[in-house]
Amino acid sequence: MNLISVSNYNPKIREVNVIRYVTPLREGGSLPAIVEADDDFLYVVKFRGAGQGIKTLIAELIAGEIARLLGFLIPEIVFIHLDEAFGRTEPDEEIQDLLRTSEGQNLGLHYLSRAITFDALVTNVDPELASKIVWFDCLIMNVDRTARNTNMLSWNKELWLIDHGASFYFHHSWPNPEEQGKKPFPQIKDHVLLSKASELDKVNETFKTKLTTENIQSIVALIPDEWLLKAESPFDTVEAHRQAYVKFLETRIANSETFVNEAKNARKAIV
Structure with a gap:
């Protein structure tokens, strides 16, 4: 990768x-x-x-x-x-x-034609990749990567991630973005790759350097203004709505040890 x-x-x-x-x-x-x-x-x-x-x-x-x-x-x-x-x-x-x-x-x-749904019992994922996926899902608060619904595909003998619409679930009610950013992610205990995620500390250091404020701003800037206008929110302007996502991500990355420790503790309980 x-x-x-x-x-x-x-x-x-x-x-x-x-x-x-x-x-x-x-x-x-x-x-x-x-x-x-x-x-x-x-x-x-x-x-x-x-x-x-x-x-x-x-x-x-x-x-x-x-x-x-x-x-x-x-x-x-x-x-x-x-x-x-x-x-x-x-x-x-x-x-x-x-x-x-x-x-x-x-x-x-x-559309990935002829892709096969990932099966953890059939396909082996190495500890580094598993740790990267677990870290990413903790960051975005993705509740949809369980054994029942992995939201991963095998295509051309490689692993592809799909379906992240259930992430950032707090934005359906918009509590304080900074407070949400500091929270652990207890749902990680159900992650399909958690047992293999033995390199979370190493991944944490690597990924934090990639997710700069500039890069986060570039990604959030992709959201069409119309979507932000149509999506119910407590914000007075489109820009305030957009910056709430930035603030959440900045805070979450700055406090990543919180969700990393949560994941490590959850992993200890199953391995």
Whole structure:
């Protein structure tokens, strides 16, 4: 896993348009779907009108680009535009309603054709990579990397991370961002790779140097203003809303020993 050079880090998100709705992926209540875009690629679309809505898209975007900065394999993230015409022709009423409420800018992830769901009993993950994934999930407060739902894929014999919409769960009510940043992450006890994560201290030192304020600002700047305007929040301005994510991440990184120690203690209980 090659880390991106800080000096070379300049995140950019391409924009594409949906030209064909291929098939729904009936997973939970979010109803993502596979679509074809005008660049001839297939994407898994996370719709702004589904489930927790735009906040899920924001979490997916921030977490995905942090993961990419840290060197993980992540499907390319794109902004994907859905025209109002698609909601008129879909025969399934549930999907039709979803498409109508999702007109405009949504989030797409490149579809990894023939990828296999990661199985911890079949695929071995070395301690360093396991520690990196555990550290990352502690940082973003990702509750969705359990044995029941690993949200990892094996594709071309490599491990890919997917589905980070459940991260930053505090932003659904927005308690104090700095207080949230200082909290441990007790849910890490259920992480599918925790037992193998024996190099958390080493990873902590490496990853903290990558996540500079400049890099965090660059990632958070990717969030479309429209999403921040539409997402319910206690903030008076879009910029204040955006900087709340920055403040959370800065605080969390500065206090990373808190969640690292939580993970180490949870690991001791199972190994």
